[in-house]
Amino acid sequence: MNKYNQEKILDIKNLSVTYHSGGTIVPAVKNISFSLQKNKMLGIIGETGSGKSSLIRAVNGLIKYPGVTSFEKLDILSKNGIDNTFDFSKMRGKELGFIPQNPFGSLNPVYKISKQFKFVNKKHKLFNKDQLGNEIIRALTEVGIADPERVSNSYSFELSGGMAQRVVIALACFARPKLLFADEPTTGLDVTVERQLLDNFFTLVNNNDMTLIIVTHDLGIVAQYCNEAIVMYEGEIVEKGSIEKIFLNPEHVYTQKLIKASSEEIS
Amino acid sequence: MKKLAEISNLEVKFKLPNKELVHALNGVNINIHENETLGLIGESGSGKSTLGKALLGLIEYEGKINLFQRDLDLNNKLLIRNTRKDIGVVFQEPFLSLNPRMKIKNILAEPLVIHNPNISKDEINEKTRISVENVFLNTDYLEKYPSQLSGGEQQRIGIARAIINSPKLIILDEPTSSLDLSVRNEILRLLKNLQMELGLTYLFISHDIHTIKNISNRTAVMYLGSIMELGETKEVIENPVHPYTKALLSSVLSPNPKIKKTQIKLKGEIPKVTSLPRGCLFSSRCPNPTEDCKNGSIERELIEVSSNHYGDKCCVNCL
Numbered sequence: 001m002n003k004y005n006q007e008k009i010l011d012i013k014n015l016s017v018t019y020h021s022g023g024t025i026v027p028a029v030k031n032i033s034f035s036l037q038k039n040k041m042l043g044i045i046g047e048t049g050s051g052k053s054s055l056i057r058a059v060n061g062l063i064k065y066p067g068v069t070s071f072e073k074l075d076i077l078s079k080n081g082i083d084n085t086f087d088f089s090k091m092r093g094k095e096l097g098f099i100p101q102n103p104f105g106s107l108n109p110v111y112k113i114s115k116q117f118k119f120v121n122k123k124h125k126l127f128n129k130d131q132l133g134n135e136i137i138r139a140l141t142e143v144g145i146a147d148p149e150r151v152s153n154s155y156s157f158e159l160s161g162g163m164a165q166r167v168v169i170a171l172a173c174f175a176r177p178k179l180l181f182a183d184e185p186t187t188g189l190d191v192t193v194e195r196q197l198l199d200n201f202f203t204l205v206n207n208n209d210m211t212l213i214i215v216t217h218d219l220g221i222v223a224q225y226c227n228e229a230i231v232m233y234e235g236e237i238v239e240k241g242s243i244e245k246i247f248l249n250p251e252h253v254y255t256q257k258l259i260k261a262s263s264e265e266i267s
Numbered sequence: 268m269k270k271l272a273e274i275s276n277l278e279v280k281f282k283l284p285n286k287e288l289v290h291a292l293n294g295v296n297i298n299i300h301e302n303e304t305l306g307l308i309g310e311s312g313s314g315k316s317t318l319g320k321a322l323l324g325l326i327e328y329e330g331k332i333n334l335f336q337r338d339l340d341l342n343n344k345l346l347i348r349n350t351r352k353d354i355g356v357v358f359q360e361p362f363l364s365l366n367p368r369m370k371i372k373n374i375l376a377e378p379l380v381i382h383n384p385n386i387s388k389d390e391i392n393e394k395t396r397i398s399v400e401n402v403f404l405n406t407d408y409l410e411k412y413p414s415q416l417s418g419g420e421q422q423r424i425g426i427a428r429a430i431i432n433s434p435k436l437i438i439l440d441e442p443t444s445s446l447d448l449s450v451r452n453e454i455l456r457l458l459k460n461l462q463m464e465l466g467l468t469y470l471f472i473s474h475d476i477h478t479i480k481n482i483s484n485r486t487a488v489m490y491l492g493s494i495m496e497l498g499e500t501k502e503v504i505e506n507p508v509h510p511y512t513k514a515l516l517s518s519v520l521s522p523n524p525k526i527k528k529t530q531i532k533l534k535g536e537i538p539k540v541t542s543l544p545r546g547c548l549f550s551s552r553c554p555n556p557t558e559d560c561k562n563g564s565i566e567r568e569l570i571e572v573s574s575n576h577y578g579d580k581c582c583v584n585c586l
Contacts, residue, residue: 047447048418146535160536161311190310190474195518195530217447220520224527243524261448262522265481 009179009211010036010059013073017054017235020066028054028067030235036228041205041212043222043243045258046232052215055232056181059213060098061088077178094124097177097210101184103164107156113140113167114152117174124175139170144200162193169201173208180205182214186221198225219262223247231255271436271468272299272322277330279317279492287541291317292328292492293548294567299436304462304469306483306500308476308515312540314492315472319438322470323354335435352382355429359441361421365413372409375399375428382432398427401464402457419450423457430461440472455482476519480504485575488512491538491548497569498576508578510586511549547581555585 017029029051036042046052058069059076077095092098100106108116117136121127127135140148143166156164165185172180185201186194202225205212216222222229222243229246231239231254239252250256279292292314299305307315321328324339324347332339334350341347358364365374375395379386396406402423413421422442429437439458443451455478461467473479479486479500486503488496488511496509507513510533517531533552538544544551547560548567559565560581569577 047449162536191476191518192310192514192530192533193536195520196532198520199530218520219448219522223522223524224520247522247524258448259522261452262477264452 007038008035008075009038009040009077010213011073011075012059013071015055015058015069015071015074017051017058017063018068018070020068028235029058032235032237034230034237034240036211036213038211039209040228041202041214041226043226043229044213044215044232045217045219045222045229047217047258049234050232051235052232053183054235056183056213056215060092060096060181062098093120093177094175095178097172097175097180099169099172099180099182099185101187103161103168104156106168107164109156111155112152113154113156113159116171117152120171120174126175135174139174140167142173142200142204143167143170144196145170162189162197165189166197166200169197169204173204173210176208176210178210180210180212182212184216185214187216187218219247219259231258269301270298271301271335273331273333274298274318274322275331275333277318277321277328277332279314279321279326279328281326283541289540290492290543291540292321293543294330295492295494296569297487297494297497299468299470300485301435302462302466302468303484304471304482306479306486307470307472307489308474308479308486309489310474310515310537312491312537313489315474315489316440317492318489319356319440319470319472322436322438323351323356348382352432353435355432355434355437357422357425357429357437357439357442360445361418361425362413364425365421367413369412370409371399371411371413371416371424374413374424375409375431378428378432394431398431399424401430401461402427417450418446419453422446422450422454426454426457426461430465430467433465434467436468436470438470438472441474442471443478444473444475451478458482476504476516488515491540491543493548493567493579494569495549495579495582496577502573502576506573506576508572508576509549509582510554511552511582547579549579549582553582553585557585560585 019026137148277295281289483500486500546563550556550560565581570580
């Protein structure tokens with residue numbers, strides 16, 4: 001029992017997110033509790049407005065006013081008592097990685113890609129100057145970039161959507177965070193590109209002792225790559241379990257509907 | 268089978284500010300049959316939407332487009348206007364394609380008034396009422412604004428607007444890709460119903476194979492502004508002949524964790540549309556291209572591989 005507790009990398013109890021707009025309060029995430037063990041790959045599935053993105057943003061301390069996060073317990077990487085005043089920036093990059101949906105929104109257009117890796121290096125003191133160049137090339141190769149020299153010497157706007165998203169993944173994984181969050185990392189990419197990118201990405205996560213939480217509305221990604229899944233609906237978790245349980249024997253009516261919709265023949 | 272549209276050797280080029288040419292369509296030959304749903308599938312930049320725009324007479328092109336037994340002529344404004352009356356369009360982003368400051372009834376009345384200047388008020392009311400009822404919304408919606416509607420309802424209004432002039436052909440440009448799974452299926456069901464009731468013909472543009480499988484009778488696979496494969500949807504999905512179609516289909520992730528597919532990987536990335544490969548358009552990614560494919564002297568055309576199933580001549584011969 002104790003052993004399992006130690007392996008818990010994330011433990012959340014009664015986490016809520018509400019947005020205050022005008023005089024009204026909109027609840028986005030309602031009293032969610034769950035925990036995640038080390039080296040698991042968790043997929044959070046839900047439709048628009050189900051609160052899936054708000055949930056992982058809250059865990060990363062990224063909800064700013066008019067959004068308000070509250071929780072009874074939020075333990076990340078066994079750091080107890082993270083409260084609302086906790087400075088997440090100390091954990092970001094090194095311990096928590098975050099991959100957002102739109103790569104161009106998170107790459108700085110005025111710096112070359114290599115420079116953006118140098119920023120990460122400076123902040124976390126990962127490699128010395130002699131190694132750094134090679135490490136950047138290695139990080140880019142790892143995510144399946146065939147010509148890493150060109151890419152590292154480019155600006156973000158010179159890259160295709162697929163390439164830019166690979167760069168974002170490489171950047172997020174550069175400091176080898178223990179817990180990685182990905183918010184719809186492949187939405188907007190073409191299927192052939194998406195598939196190659198996912199293959200590279202999950203190999204990277206597997207080989208580097210990382211734990212992953214991926215938010216997506218694409219059931220296929222979760223069914224094929226993850227080992228646990230959470231289904232969200234209107235800010236609540238309606239079902240949680242192994243991939244086999246969720247996709248082959250879903251219990252909740254909503255999950256059943258969702259799975260059916262993904263493979264339904266329309267006559 | 269009656270042909271509603273005949274497109275031959277269609278080429279579209281756009282000039283960029285730096286004088287480079289974007290080769291958006293490179294010799295497209297395709298017919299649209301009456302009362303069918305023709306699916307266009309392909310990745311970003313493959314020219315799917317450009318083909319739709321060319322049919323609407325919205326962009327300049329080379330080649331020939333014959334719509335409803337008349338040749339389209341961009342200089343003949345009256346002809347274009349009359350042709351557009353027979354074509355409905357539904358766009359990808361339902362909210363962005365509805366004017367936020369107009370009530371639904373006015374949004375629906377706009378195309379009616381444009382194409383029938385002498386229409387009476389009563390007739391407008393009658394037609395808008397029928398058209399919202401056709402998309403299974405009640406008449407209360409006529410008094411609402413787009414922002415008061417959910418994404419699925421907005422797309423229903425988009426469809427109601429497209430059918431209001433009783434068009435022959437409807438171009439659906441990714442009508443379901445911004446919608447959630449459950450809503451997507453509702454819209455597809457609605458489209459199928461309308462097609463049967465009103466005898467419509469659809470050109471359905473999508474990048475989602477699941478959607479195409481559910482709605483199209485025939486499917487054309489596009490790559491770099493050219494059709495790589497064309498056939499009955501079932502046949503194209505179950506027995507693809509073109510390596511690109513095979514790669515595309517193998518990339519789709521199944522929501523059943525027991526079905527594991529290995530991706531057939533293509534080398535490289537899609538070439539830039541400003542610098543196309545010489546010779547066969549697929550040559551830069553083909554697993555075994557010949558010298559001829561790479562350098563040049565090949566004819567770009569579709570050949571029949573089995574009954575009503577066509578593949579790009581160069582690629583079918585290579586493999």
